[in-house]
Amino acid sequence: MNAITDLARALQDAPAELSPSSSLFGLPDQPAHERVLLASDEATGLKTILAVHSTARGPAFGGCRFWTYGDDQTALTDALRLAQGMSLKNALADLPFGGGKAVILRPAGDFDRAALFAAFGRAVQSLNGAYITAEDVGTTTADMRVVQQNTPFVSGIPRDNAFGGDPSPKTAWGVFVSIEAGVKLHLKRESLAGVRVALQGLGAVGWHLAEFLHMAGAKLVVADVDAAKVARAQEKFGAVAVGINEILSAEVDVLAPCALGAVLNAQTVPQVRARLIAGAANNQLATAQDGDALHARGVMYLPDYLVNAGGIISVAREYRNEGEETAVMV
Numbered sequence: 183m184n185a186i187t188d189l190a191r192a193l194q195d196a197p198a199e200l201s202p203s204s205s206l207f208g209l210p211d212q213p214a215h216e217r218v219l220l221a222s223d224e225a226t227g228l229k230t231i232l233a234v235h236s237t238a239r240g241p242a243f244g245g246c247r248f249w250t251y252g253d254d255q256t257a258l259t260d261a262l263r264l265a266q267g268m269s270l271k272n273a274l275a276d277l278p279f280g281g282g283k284a285v286i287l288r289p290a291g292d293f294d295r296a297a298l299f300a301a302f303g304r305a306v307q308s309l310n311g312a313y314i315t316a317e318d319v320g321t322t323t324a325d326m327r328v329v330q331q332n333t334p335f336v337s338g339i340p341r342d343n344a345f346g347g348d349p350s351p352k353t354a355w356g357v358f359v360s361i362e363a364g365v366k367l368h369l370k371r372e373s374l375a376g377v378r379v380a381l382q383g384l385g386a387v388g389w390h391l392a393e394f395l396h397m398a399g400a401k402l403v404v405a406d407v408d409a410a411k412v413a414r415a416q417e418k419f420g421a422v423a424v425g426i427n428e429i430l431s432a433e434v435d436v437l438a439p440c441a442l443g444a445v446l447n448a449q450t451v452p453q454v455r456a457r458l459i460a461g462a463a464n465n466q467l468a469t470a471q472d473g474d475a476l477h478a479r480g481v482m483y484l485p486d487y488l489v490n491a492g493g494i495i496s497v498a499r500e501y502r503n504e505g506e507e508t509a510v511m512v
C-alpha cells in the first residue's frame with residue numbers, strides 16, 4: 183500500500199463544498215461512525231473507503247461494493263449509509279457482528295483487477311479485524327479469493343465441502359419468502375400464482391429472485407440497464423420488459439427493487455402503484471420520511487435490512503465455520 187490516508191489527511195483533499203447528505207464522520211442527525219478509512223494505492227489505482235459503523239456487537243461485517251461513482255463524496259455517503267444499514271441487519275439477524283461496509287471507486291480506463299483487489303485486501307488487513315469483507319454489487323467470489331491472499335478477514339468464498347460462497351442465492355431466497363409472507367398478510371392472497379411483481383435489477387440477486395418467483399407462478403415485469411439480461415428474462419420467464427424509468431411506477435401488485443439504494447424518494451414514492459415493496463437493494467428509502475409517505479398511501483414496505491439478510495447470515499456462518507446454512511434455506 184503506497185498511501186493509506188486517514189480522515190485527517192482526507193480533510194485536506196475533500197471538496198470545498200461537501201454535499202449535506204453526509205459529513206466525513208457520519209450521516210446527518212446520527213451518531214458518528216466509529217471509524218472510516220480512506221485508502222489509496224497508486225500502483226493499482228485503488229481508491230477505497232472502509233466504513234466501520236459499529237463494533238458494539240462484534241467486528242463490523244459487510245460486503246464490498248465496486249462501483250463507478252460520480253465523485254468521492256457520493257462514494258463516502260454510500261459507504262456510510264451501507265455500513266449503518268449493516269449494523270441494523272446484523273443485529274436483527276442476531277449475528278455476533280457489528281456493521282461495516284467498503285466501497286471501491288472503479289478506476290477509469292484499464293486496470294489490473296487482481297492487483298486492485300490484492301491492494302484492497304491489504305487495506306482490510308490494516309484494520310486488524312475491525313472490519314470483515316465479502317461480496318456486494320460488482321464483486322465476485324474470484325475477487326474475494328484474491329482478497330483472502332492478503333487478509334483472513336474475508337468471507338463469501340466456497341469451502342472445500344461446498345458450503346458458503348456466493349451469498350446472492352441466499353439473499354434472493356430471503357427476499358422471496360418475505361414477498362410470499364407480505365402477499366399473504368397485506369394482499370390477502372394465498373399464493374404467488376398470478377401475482378404481478380416488478381423487478382428492478384436482474385443481477386446476482388435479482389436473477390435468482392426472478393427464478394424463484396417464476397417457479398411460484400408470479401407474473402414478472404422487469405427492467406435492467408443491461409439489455410441482454412432483460413432479453414434473457416423475457417425468454418426464460420415470459421417477463422414483460424419496461425424501461426428503467428418506468429419500473430417503479432409499473433402497474434403491479436409487488437415491487438422488488440434489486441439494483442441500487444435510495445430509489446424510493448420524494449419523486450418516486452407518489453408514483454408507486456404496487457401495494458407491497460420487498461427487494462434486495464440496500465437502503466431503498468432515501469429518507470425515513472419516504473417510509474412514512476409509503477405507509478400513508480397504504481403501501482407496505484418490508485425493510486431491506488430484514489428481507490435481504492440471507493446473504494450476510496450465510497457468509498457469517500461460513501466465516502464462523504458453522505456449516506451449511508440450513509437455517510436459511512428452509
Ligand code: NAI
Binds near residue numbers: 408493
Ligand atoms: P449486481 O451488481 O449483481 O446486480 C445489480 C443489477 O442492477 C445489475 O444487473 C445492474 O445492471 C442493474 N441496475 C443498475 N442500475 C439499474 C437501474 N437504474 N435500473 C435497473 N437496473 C439497474 O448486484 P446484486 O449482488 O444483485 O445486489 C443487488 C442489490 O442487493 C444491491 O443493492 C446490494 O447491495 C443488495 N444486496 C445484495 C446482497 C447479495 O447477496 N449480493 C446481499 C444483500 C443486499
